[in-house]
Amino acid sequence: MDRCSPLKVSSKGVADKNLATKEGGAMDRIMQVLRQLPHQHQLASSPSSSCDIKSIYASEKVRDAIRDHEQAIATSSAPKNKAKVVVLGDSGVGKTSIIYRHRYGAHYRPVNATIGASFVSFDVGDARDDMVRLQVWDTAGQERFRCMVPMYMRNAEAALIVYDVTDRSTFEDVEKWLKDLDRSSGTEDANVFLIANKTDLTEKREVSEAEGKAMAAKINAKYFELSNEEPHLFAAILSELAEDVLQSRQQTSEKKQELTLIRKDNVALAEDKFDDNPNIQLKSRKSKCCSML
Structure with missing residues (x-):
C-alpha cells in the first residue's frame, strides 16, 4: 500500500457512509407515524374512542420504527x-x-x-x-x-x-x-x-x-x-x-485451503495404493501378529 495514498479513518464509532441513508429511511417512517397522532386540541375537544385507538396504534408503530432504527444503527456502525x-x-x-x-x-x-x-x-x-x-x-x-x-x-x-x-x-x-x-x-x-x-x-x-x-x-x-x-x-x-x-488474514486463509487440498490429495493417493495392492492389508496383519510373539 502506498503510504502517501488517500486514507479514510473514523474514530467516532458510527461514522459510516451507509449510516445516513439507513437512518434517514427509519426516521422518515417515524415522522410519518407521528403525523398520524391526533393533535392536543383534538384530544381535549373530542376524547372519542376512535382517537384513543388511533393514538395507541400510532404509539405501537412508533415503537416498532424506533426499534428498526436502532437496529439499523447497530448493524451499520459495527464493521464485520x-x-x-x-x-x-x-x-x-x-x-x-x-x-x-x-x-x-x-x-x-x-x-x-x-x-x-x-x-x-x-x-x-x-x-x-x-x-x-x-x-x-x-x-x-x-x-x-x-x-x-x-x-x-x-x-x-x-x-x-x-x-x-x-x-x-x-x-x-x-x-x-x-x-x-x-x-x-x-x-x-x-x-x-x-x-x-x-x-x-x-x-x-x-x-x-x-x-x-x-x-x-x-x-x-x-x-x-x-x-x-x-x-x-x-x-x-x-x-x-x-x-x-x-x-494477513487472506494469506492465512489461502494457506489453510492449500493445506486442506494437500491432505485430501495425500489421502486419495493412499487409498489408490491400497486398492491397487490388496496384499497390503494381509501383510500388515501378519506383521502385527508376529510382533506379539
Missing part, C-alpha cells in the same frame, strides 16, 4: 472485521498521548501513567473501503506493571512498538517488547509497526532515523515517525495497519 492491536513500549514514550490525542483531539493531555491497560476502538477504512474496527490496547510501560501486560497481548493480530527518540534506553528495549509479544500473543507472525515518537525534539534526539529503520528491518517491522507537530500521521498508520491485518 475486527482486530486486536496492542501498543507496547517503555513508560513515558508517549503511547497514551498518541492514542488519545487521535481519539479526543490535540488538547488531550494524559496525567497519570497507565496501569495495566486501557482500551479504545477505531473504525478504519482501507484502500478498498473495507471497514475494520481496530481494538487498540494501550498497555503499561512501567516495570512494576509489566507483569500484567502479557495478558493483554493474547490474540493480538498487530502491535505498535513505540520508543522515544530522545531516550536511547527505550529504543534498546524494543526487542524485549517483541519477545514478549511473540511469547504471549498466541498469533503467528503478528503485524508489527515500529514507531519513533517525539521526532520534533531534534536537539534532544539520541536515536537517528537510520538506526530506527535498521531496527525495523531487523525485527521485520514497518517504520514510522511521529511528532506533536504532525499528530495526523497516526491516522495513516492505523489505515495501513488495517490493510496489513486484512492481507
